[in-house]
Amino acid sequence: MVRGAAKAIAQERNAKKHSGKDKKSEIGAGAKALKVTCPMCKLQLINHHQLKDHYASKHPKETCPPAESFQ
Ligand SMILES: [Zn+2]
Known part of the structure; x- marks a missing residue:
């Protein structure tokens, strides 16, 4: 159970990392406008x-x- 939860948290962190990256590129594109x-x-x-x-x-x-x- 604990292992599974840790994995879920790690996945969540990863997702946040990726979405953060996406957000940054979006802002970069928006700044161009x-x-x-x-x-x-x-x-x-x-x-x-x-x-x-x-x-x-x-x-x-x-x-x-x-x-x-x-x-
Ligand atoms: Zn006006």
Whole structure:
């Protein structure tokens, strides 16, 4: 019983190790994606394309800043 439990714990630890690794790579991939905050209303957008759409609908009189200004 004790042996079986120890094995289960070891497996759980291993799974955690692996999921942690996956999480790290996910964060790495997520960091690559451009995160954009609207300078006009501080709304957070996933990427510059969304910001363009946001500007077109919410701030049509303003010019959308270039993607380079958010890097
Ligand atoms: Zn805005």
